[in-house]
Amino acid sequence: MLAKNKYVPRVNQVDAIFLNKDITRMIRDNLLENLQAISPVLFIKIQPELDLLIQSAIWFGSVGKRCSTFGQQLLVLAYDAEKLTVSRLVLHFALTVLPGYVKSWEERRLTHRVEWFSQAITWAENSALVLNVLNYFRFLKTGRKPTIIDFMLGLDYISLRNNQRRDIGYKYLTRELLWGGFMEILGLLLPIINFRKIHRLLKAGFFGEENTWRRDSVTREPVAAKMLANTTCSYCGERPTLPHHMGSRNCAYFRGSQLISHIKKMLDLEIVPEISLGCDAWEFVLGMHFSQAIAIIQSQVGIIKGVQVLYSDTNPLGVDIIINLPQDGLRLIFDPVVQRLKTIEVFNMKLVKLKYCGVYFNSPEVLPSIEQIEHSFGATHPGVYDAAKQLFALHFRGLSFYFPVDSKLHSGYAHGLGSLVFLNGASPVVSKMSLYAGSNVAENRAPSLPLACYHRQMYLESATVLRTTYGHTKGLKLKLFTEGSGRALEPRRQCFTRELLFGDSCEDVATNLGAPNRIFFKSEDKMKIHSSSVNRQVQSKRSDIFFNYFTLGIDVLFDARTQTCKKFILHTNYPGHFNFNMYHRCEFQFQLETDHQTGEMDNKHDHVNITAYTKWDEISGSLATSERPVVLHRASSTNTANPFGSTFCYGYQDLIFEVMPNNHIASVTLYNTAPPRQPAHSWQQHKMQDIRLTVA
Numbered sequence: 001m002l003a004k005n006k007y008v009p010r011v012n013q014v015d016a017i018f019l020n021k022d023i024t025r026m027i028r029d030n031l032l033e034n035l036q037a038i039s040p041v042l043f044i045k046i047q048p049e050l051d052l053l054i055q056s057a058i059w060f061g062s063v064g065k066r067c068s069t070f071g072q073q074l075l076v077l078a079y080d081a082e083k084l085t086v087s088r089l090v091l092h093f094a095l096t097v098l099p100g101y102v103k104s105w106e107e108r109r110l111t112h113r114v115e116w117f118s119q120a121i122t123w124a125e126n127s128a129l130v131l132n133v134l135n136y137f138r139f140l141k142t143g144r145k146p147t148i149i150d151f152m153l154g155l156d157y158i159s160l161r162n163n164q165r166r167d168i169g170y171k172y173l174t175r176e177l178l179w180g181g182f183m184e185i186l187g188l189l190l191p192i193i194n195f196r197k198i199h200r201l202l203k204a205g206f207f208g209e210e211n212t213w214r215r216d217s218v219t220r221e222p223v224a225a226k227m228l229a230n231t232t233c234s235y236c237g238e239r240p241t242l243p244h245h246m247g248s249r250n251c252a253y254f255r256g257s258q259l260i261s262h263i264k265k266m267l268d269l270e271i272v273p274e275i276s277l278g279c280d281a282w283e284f285v286l287g288m289h290f291s292q293a294i295a296i297i298q299s300q301v302g303i304i305k306g307v308q309v310l311y312s313d314t315n316p317l318g319v320d321i322i323i324n325l326p327q328d329g330l331r332l333i334f335d336p337v338v339q340r341l342k343t344i345e346v347f348n349m350k351l352v353k354l355k356y357c358g359v360y361f362n363s364p365e366v367l368p369s370i371e372q373i374e375h376s377f378g379a380t381h382p383g384v385y386d387a388a389k390q391l392f393a394l395h396f397r398g399l400s401f402y403f404p405v406d407s408k409l410h411s412g413y414a415h416g417l418g419s420l421v422f423l424n425g426a427s428p429v430v431s432k433m434s435l436y437a438g439s440n441v442a443e444n445r446a447p448s449l450p451l452a453c454y455h456r457q458m459y460l461e462s463a464t465v466l467r468t469t470y471g472h473t474k475g476l477k478l479k480l481f482t483e484g485s486g487r488a489l490e491p492r493r494q495c496f497t498r499e500l501l502f503g504d505s506c507e508d509v510a511t512n513l514g515a516p517n518r519i520f521f522k523s524e525d526k527m528k529i530h531s532s533s534v535n536r537q538v539q540s541k542r543s544d545i546f547f548n549y550f551t552l553g554i555d556v557l558f559d560a561r562t563q564t565c566k567k568f569i570l571h572t573n574y575p576g577h578f579n580f581n582m583y584h585r586c587e588f589q590f591q592l593e594t595d596h597q598t599g600e601m602d603n604k605h606d607h608v609n610i611t612a613y614t615k616w617d618e619i620s621g622s623l624a625t626s627e628r629p630v631v632l633h634r635a636s637s638t639n640t641a642n643p644f645g646s647t648f649c650y651g652y653q654d655l656i657f658e659v660m661p662n663n664h665i666a667s668v669t670l671y672n673t674a675p676p677r678q679p680a681h682s683w684q685q686h687k688m689q690d691i692r693l694t695v696a
Helices: 010-038 039-044 047-066 069-073 087-095 098-108 115-140 148-153 172-192 195-208 292-298 370-377 405-411 507-515 533-538 614-620
Strands: 077-079 157-159 267-272 276-278 281-287 308-310 323-327 331-334 340-344 352-355 359-362 384-386 391-396 397-405 434-438 459-467 473-485 491-501 520-522 545-549 554-560 565-573 586-592 607-611 630-632 647-652 654-659 665-671
Touching: 010 047, 010 069, 010 077, 010 157, 010 276, 047 087, 069 077, 087 098, 087 148, 087 545, 098 115, 115 148, 276 654, 281 340, 292 323, 292 331, 359 370, 370 391, 405 647, 459 491, 473 565, 473 665, 491 565, 507 545, 507 554, 520 647, 607 614, 614 654
Parallel strands: 267 352, 459 586
Antiparallel strands: 077 157, 267 276, 276 281, 308 323, 323 331, 331 340, 340 434, 352 359, 384 391, 391 397, 397 434, 459 473, 473 491, 520 545, 545 554, 554 565, 565 665, 586 607, 630 647, 647 654, 654 665
């Protein structure tokens, strides 16, 4: 039996406590994370009981079985078994495991707050903190009983091994010093040595290979390449960046010179007319949502670089949204209303490899000439000449090629581009290619979301806000679609309708909409300053829960105590907003009775229709909204800078409109006030401070 040693250093006792906390946290987080991935609703419902079960299992497997915690076992420590009686074991379990469950039970299980019980828990927590601080100072002086629980139960730490001195010889220390110095010398010298030059000299000395530098035509002396102000790349015609010399004249990137400007690997893509452009790992599909294209680009970090997103601040619905890839010669054009991909352009054919049906028609080895295009894609209708741009456009279904042709050759154009005769036998090559759906590139529209882009997610077709005749919001009626299976088990579009109402539980919402894309526990409420002091004190101990449905453009907020729905947030996903590209656009619609009516307009326009595309001046001109808005400045936890600026929140009845500087609506928040039923006109004079604004 191992001898007991009652002397335990203070640092070992403190380390044992921290190790025990870390081990408990790792076990708990791992189990809870797996359960949350399986069933988030079940995780929220039984989280206090799970914590109790995990803490109890850890206690019984450590203190209850071996009289030592896991942290103590790692440091070969334990409690004194003679003092750890059955009654003290029961008290140790009650004082270490049960308080956490009682606190969690009070916060999550009590639907009606019991003031005396909450005050008792708060008083007990504060008392425990004060006693822990006092006991820690006592422990620093005596070196025994590091925690208040150990002091109350009279438990001491013992060491299960004697303190033995380790004898370390000078030979060991000398060897360590020598090896450490040698590694530092290697780390300093190895990066300086030019191994390629040594290899080249040895190869030339032993095998007699000649130097491959370019030589002067008269003296035959080696001549190094020179970088001048007008030096350009022989392939793309641009000035080289970071040029350096190569030891071979057969360089694959810069033939005929030793200057490299294109270290980046070219994209190797295959086109499918009217459908997609991509490779084996990814593809841009016509009709895909803007966020899906961004996700592909983000997954290709280091391969796709220099991404630019172009949009209009003043007219976001009238100007296309463009993702520009200048280093790859690609341009993705999205419809500004539905935000789906409608056109793929290749504006620089020299920066990308293209193939059709597995055969290259554009690469450094294969030029996309007229003959090559006709050979790869076959016959088509005669091309169309644009005299202003001096371009011939050759159209296939879902695919167009543009050739720069001199205007002098237009008179000889009769039976297609192949009938033209070019000087010196050099036919023009493609300068731009467009991929689209349909037969006319000028009138093409973004196709509907293809089944290949569903990814087992639900998408929103339309959302109707349900309101009572008294001007209260009841909930939402959603028309959804997702991927289903037909009779032949082939994937097809499946449509259905669901309703979400205030007061629905987490289980109801998850049953109707499925598992959310993300669950967010609301730890703070920056708008609680606009509430009364009573509500502010109650809310400080809550942790409300958000269900984020990114593909629907909807957030659902649940009360932490009742676990029922109390707020909906509808996002419009306009470019220029802080949350742009996080949500799909929510196609909501509802009506509100107008407050400003005069003369002949009373009978014709007694309602104002509000959609995701309605501007704020149209709404404020018909409704008596709050005069002074709340300024909302969004920022992330890691980056407090917001390049898009602040937004303005206006309240009306039980609605909050978040308005962007360009007068478009960024989001609409619907919340449940549950007032007594009364005529709707009594709600028209409410201001921002009356509706108790609680924006997430």
